[in-house]
Amino acid sequence: MLELSGVRYQPATAAGPVLDDVSLRLEAGRLGLVAGPSGGGKTTLLEVIGGLAEPERGTIRWNGEVLSGRQRRWLCGLVFQFPERHFLGLTVGQELRLGHRRLEAGRVEQVLARVGLGQQSLRQQPERLSGGQQRRLALAVQLLRDPRVLLLDEPTAGLDWAVRSEVVGLLGDLAKERAVLVVTHEPELFAALEPLSWRLEGGRLNPMDEKALRTMPAARGQG
Ligand SMILES: Nc1ncnc2c1ncn2[C@@H]1O[C@H](COP(=O)(O)OP(=O)(O)OP(=O)(O)O)[C@@H](O)[C@H]1O
Numbered sequence: 025m026l027e028l029s030g031v032r033y034q035p036a037t038a039a040g041p042v043l044d045d046v047s048l049r050l051e052a053g054r055l056g057l058v059a060g061p062s063g064g065g066k067t068t069l070l071e072v073i074g075g076l077a078e079p080e081r082g083t084i085r086w087n088g089e090v091l092s093g094r095q096r097r098w099l100c101g102l103v104f105q106f107p108e109r110h111f112l113g114l115t116v117g118q119e120l121r122l123g124h125r126r127l128e129a130g131r132v133e134q135v136l137a138r139v140g141l142g143q144q145s146l147r148q149q150p151e152r153l154s155g156g157q158q159r160r161l162a163l164a165v166q167l168l169r170d171p172r173v174l175l176l177d178e179p180t181a182g183l184d185w186a187v188r189s190e191v192v193g194l195l196g197d198l199a200k201e202r203a204v205l206v207v208t209h210e211p212e213l214f215a216a217l218e219p220l221s222w223r224l225e226g227g228r229l230n231p232m233d234e235k236a237l238r239t240m241p242a243a244r245g246q247g
């Protein structure tokens with residue numbers, strides 16, 4: 025169980041808090057969804073949970089234990105918006121092995137199969153993959169570390185319709201084994217997965233019911 029309570033975060037350069045008294049609970053095996061207007065604090069929320077920023081107030085726990093930033097970086101796999109822009113490897117194989125001194129035999133293949141890239145050549149250049157395949161590769165990179173919590177910033181942004189629903193299906197699958205928190209401007213795409221949903225606006229996080237999830241005009245077409 026991932027549990028935030030009373031989290032407040034104000035970067036030195038901001039006039040006010042970007043996250044203000046944010047609390048949420050998300051258990052493993054569940055998909056969580058955060059929607060809301062551009063500038064509401066969604067990306068910042070993922071950065072704070074993922075240990076890239078430290079809240080000045082409040083706690084972030086996993087299974088009851090308060091975690092430091094370092095522990096959260098270990099616990100969480102964070103997939104940024106447009107992850108394909110940050111690929112560093114010259115090949116799919118290299119991209120997956122970056123940062124791993126050694127990997128168990130077969131681990132790379134196992135993770136690729138998990139994201140539906142089982143047939144993919146490890147020698148392919150990441151830029152040559154389709155948009156959906158690139159998103160899958162970015163997920164595979166995180167899954168190699170087997171994080172208990174997956175954090176995704178706008179995982180469906182910039183994909184065409186069919187590919188979006190593929191990615192949504194994959195995230196639903198991955199959420200069966202871990203806690204998955206998705207930030208999105210398109211919450212209605214995820215409605216069939218019956219996610220636990222919140223709206224983040226002006227740094228305040230509030231639960232959103234299913235009806236609001238399916239009809240969220242305020243969240244569309246921004247950002
Ligand atoms: N390091 C920082 N210094 C100053 N202001 C910041 C910093 N980080 C975030 N902010 C401000 O916090 C607010 C929330 O930003 P954030 O990127 O989290 O929004 P978002 O909900 O992800 O927006 P979008 O939907 O457009 O991606 C913005 O007003 C942003 O300018």
Ligand SMILES: [Mg+2]
Pocket residue numbers: 066067068177
């Ligand atoms: Mg954002």
